[in-house]
Every structure is written in structure tokens, then in C-alpha cells.
Amino acid sequence: MPDTHYRRLVRLAYLVLPGDLEPEDRLAAAHRIVHRAAPQELTDETYPAARDRVLRRALRGPGRRRARLGPWLRARPAAPRDDDLRLTGGLAALTPGQRAAFVLRHVEELPPEATHVRLSTLGVPDPAGALAAADALGGEQPAQDAATRFARPPLDPTIARLSAAPRRSRLPLGLGAVAAALVVLAGLAVATGGLGGDGARTAFGDTRLERPATVAAGTWRRTTRLDLHAWNPRGAGTGDAELTGAAVRAWRADPGGPPAERPSLLYAGELDGRRIVLLHDGRRVARRTGARLETFPAGRTLPGGASPLELAPGRYLVPPWVTGVRTAELAGTARWRTVPVRGGVTAPIPAAGGRCWRGPVLQLRQPEIAHGRPYTMTDLGALTSANLLYQPPPPAPVRRLGPHQIDGEPEARPEGFALWARLGCTAAAPTTLRERADVESATAFEFWAGRLPDGGGTGRWVCVRYAFTDGGSAVRAVLLDARGGTVTGARSGTWDCSRLARDVASGAWWRSPQGRWHYLAAGSRRVTVLAARGPFARPAVAGGLLTARGPVAVRPPAGAVTLTARAGGEAVPVLQ
DSSP: OOHHHHHHHHHHHHHHSOTTSOHHHHHHHHHHHHHHHSOSSOOTTTHHHHHHHHHHHHHTOOOSOOOOSSSSEEEEEOOOOHHHHHHHHHHHTSOHHHHHHHIIIIISOOOHHHHHHHHHHTTOSSHHHHHHHHHHHHOSSHHHHHHHHHHSGGGOTTSEEEEEOOOSSSSOOOHHHHHHHHHHHHHHHHHHTTTOTHHHHHHHHOGGGGSOBOOOTTGGGGOSOOSGGGOOOBSTTTTOHHHHHHHHHHHHTOTTOOOSSSOEEEEEEEETTEEEEEEEOSSEEEEEETTEEEEEEOOOOOTTOOOOEEEETTEEEOOTTOOEEEEEOOSSSOOOEEEOEETTEEOOOOOOOSSSOOOOEEEEEOTTSGGGOOEEEEOOSSSBOEEEEEEOOTTSOOOTTOOEEOOSSTTSOHHHHHHHHHHTTSTTSGGGOTTOOOEEEEEEEEEEEEEOTTTOOEEEEEEEEEEETTSOEEEEEEEEETTEEEEEEEEESSOBTBTTBOOOEEEEEEEOTTSEEEEEEEEOTTOOEEEEESSSSOOEEETTEEEEEEEESSSOOOSOOEEEEEETTEEOOEEO
16 A cells, blocks of 8 residues: 555544544544545555545544554654644544545645535535535635645654553652563564654554454443444354454455444354354444355344344354244244254244244344343344334223233233234235345334224224334334225334334225225324314214215226315324
8 A cells, every 4th residue: 555645545534533532542543534444555546435435434533543553652743743732622523524624625726516526425414514614714815724734744643653641640650660661662663654654554453463353251241332332252263363364354344345443243153054253343234155245234222132142044043142042934823843953043033934924033132131021123124123012002001111012921912923924915015125135114104093984894093013123114004994005194213103104094995895986094193183084974983083075986086086184283194
């Protein structure tokens, strides 16, 4: 890697990183970012793409703070001059996006139009505002002035000074400690050439990066952060440096982007004839099966319980605090069977067959977590599984924290299990989510149940909500009757049918067993006003269901229908 390219990239990362970091932490973070984001063969042609990767990582911040070089050593950028301090102080007052705009415009000397394009590509909000803030800091002739300042060695962070850090004890360093410090200093000077060029890549990149990090068994008992950082590695191959190192190298070379920090090992071993390694960097999980590498969002820590991770079809790595697993296919009645778990890995759980989606559903026991309540999840095709939830209609109470788990506990409402079995045969089933696979929760929010007109039997109106790992959502309203289910409305990217927005209404034309069309509408429990206008006579509302009589025909009447619903004087979202 050319020395000048490396130094330029470290300089950019250093200036975009937060100014409140200790200088040595900021320097180490900048070198680490460049080490992971830039290719070994960095040329004039590949530099722009590498610059984008470096800036994108610097915009996210340093991640976990890296340990310093040793107990007595510090690496700091060489001392800046007074005008340099004024400039870096000004950068510290800017947002990360504005700092990125500054370095692109006034260090890299890109034209304003090119800087705006790069900021948009990097995902910086309000690129025009960021550019204006950068130009305000740069002054009337920012490019020339900044270029002059940044060309001087004192503000080049790749030119560092290594020194013995003050000890907390008042006693002087012992002779052995001084000798050790001198040996380390000499070694770093030789290895790094003053911490510039490829030497810095070795010193700050840390060759141990080819060995994944690990946490000790039982770490989850000593922390309240019950996410992947608390999972100790499992599998017979955790000590196989060749197997795990190959997975780390494959991830670092992945076109989708290298890990954001040193990967931690979750699993390594052979399973069903496949050599599998599972790693995570806090944001993503990488699964390497043989020579194939896949990356997935790590997902969030859910209130209902942490998701198992799919190692192979039907095989799951469960959280270290899970002590038992049961499974059942969705049906009218839940029939649970125990799944053997060995070394944190489940025995094979076969996929449910048939034309309808039937799960399977996994119930996981965690007696030492969250009052010991089991929780249920279902595999929807991603690395992580989704919580499977149900909220019954009135008069059942609404839980303050939202819908409850679909599980096999005595206090669970069995109709939730049966309802999901029915939804699996409709156009609202999880298998219809063509656009997304990273579902973290699936909720059946049943907001109305009662008698349908004209001999239609019992009906149930359900709002099916899928929440995704990135905070997005997809909502489907479904009217169920004895013949099946019909999707009566859909929205995405909303709070509908969640604990943040429980009020909802839906309406649709429905054909009775007698062949007559009826316009039907219903709302959730707080809806007090329900009205509709369309090609029908004055509708009536009884038992929470609005009904308007239509003709006996093959097709529903033509013409638009306007449905309005209000709760507490405020309009309610309508799925129609």
C-alpha cells in the first residue's frame, strides 16, 4: 500500500472521528479503521472507493475503545501548533457529517458538487447543510488555507510520538520495566517506521485480528447486556485456529464490507457434514459454511427473549442461558415435543410441510432470565428467528407492554396458536413477505370478533404486524371467516397495530354464503365513531361491526368507499 495513500486515509479518519476521544484512542481508532476498510493493494484507481469505506466507518464512530499499546506506553499524534489546535477545536464542534464534508472539501479538495455527491452516497443527512457548515469553518479561501495547514507534518496523525505513560504509583519505573519499554519502543520504531505506511497497518491493525475474539463461559451472568457480546463460543472447532482464521479472513475480504470491529466467535465446528463458523462484530453476524460466507443483521435485543441463530437448516445455536427447547407445528391444538440440545446446538427440527405456513414454532426456556418465562420464536428464513405474538380482541384486557407470547404455558391463550395456524393459509402469511426476510417479531392483533351477516357464521378481523430488524414494518389487515381469509388493507413503515399505536380500523366488501355482497368495517376497542359512504344505503353499526347491504352479484359494486374512524376525538388509521 503506498505510504501517501495510507497516511491520507488515516488523516481523514482521524479528523472525522469524535474530538472528545483521547488522542491515542483516536489515533488507534483511525489506524484500525483504515486497516479494515482499505485493500492491501491501494492504488490511485482504488483510492476513491477506499476513501468512501474509511469515511463511512469513521462516521459511525470508533466502536469499542481499543486497549492502548501497553501498560506504560502511549502513541500520540505529534504536538500540533496553535492554529492547528484552533482548527481541530472547530472540527470538534461540528457533527460527524459536517466533519466529513470538511475533509472532503478542504483536505481532499473536492469541488462542492463532487463533495455533495459523496456525502449523499455516505448517507450523511442534509448534505447541503453539512457542506455549508464545512465552508463556514474553512473561511473565504478554505481549500488553499486548509491544504497548507494539513500538508505540514505536525498535524499529520500518522506521525506519532511514543512515550512512557505516567504510572499511577509514585514510585519510579523499575529497571526491568524501563528496559521492557525501551525494547517495545525500539521494536515499534523498526516495525512502523514512525507509524507511517504499512508498518502502521501492522502495529495498529494487530495481526491477532485473524484470530477472533472470545468471551468466557458464564459472561452473561455478570452483565445486564444480554446480546451477542455475552455469548461464549460453542462447537468442537473453537480451538481450530485454521478454521476460525479462514472465516475471519473471508469476512474481511467480503465485498459487502469487512467487520466493523474485531470479530467475536460464536460457533465453530462440523455439523451435519458441514464445517461452519459463526462470527459477529456487534452489528452483523457472518456465517461461513464451507467456503460460502453470508452476512446478516445482528438484530436487536428483544424484550421477549434473544433469538437463536440458524447454523444450518433446522439446526439452531441457542443463547447460553437457554436450558431447554420445545417445538410444535402451528395447528388448531399445540402439540409440543422436546428438542435435545447438545453444546448449545439443537437436534434437527424439520420444517413443516403442506401448502400453508405452519412454522415450526420454538419455545425456549430461560429460568434465570426475565422471571423465567419461556418465549416463542419462529424461523422465517433469516439467520435470526422472530418472536411470535398474539393480542386477543375485547373483552380480553390489553397488556400494558403489548401482546403476549404464543407458547405452551398453562396461562397462555390457546386461540392465539390456532389463529396463527389460520393466518398461515392467507395472503398475510410470513411466506408472502417477498421484500423482506429479516423479521424480528410477528404479531396477530385481533381487534374484532363476532357474527357475520346473512348466515356468514363467526368472523375475526386481525391486524398482522411484521417488525423488521432495522425498525421498519409491514402491516396487513385480514378478515377471517369459515371459508378462509381475505386481506382487507396493507401499510408499511408505520406504528399501526403496535404498542405505540393500537387504534386501527379496516373495511372491505364481503360476499355472504347466500351470494349477497355486504360492506363490512370494524375498529379496535377504542374506536367510538365508525362511518362509511359509498354505493350502498345507510349502514348500521352493531356489536362493533359496520354493515351495509349490497346486491346479489358475482362482483362487488363499483364505486369508491370512504371509511372514517375516530377514537377519543382523533382520526384512526384505516386499512382499506
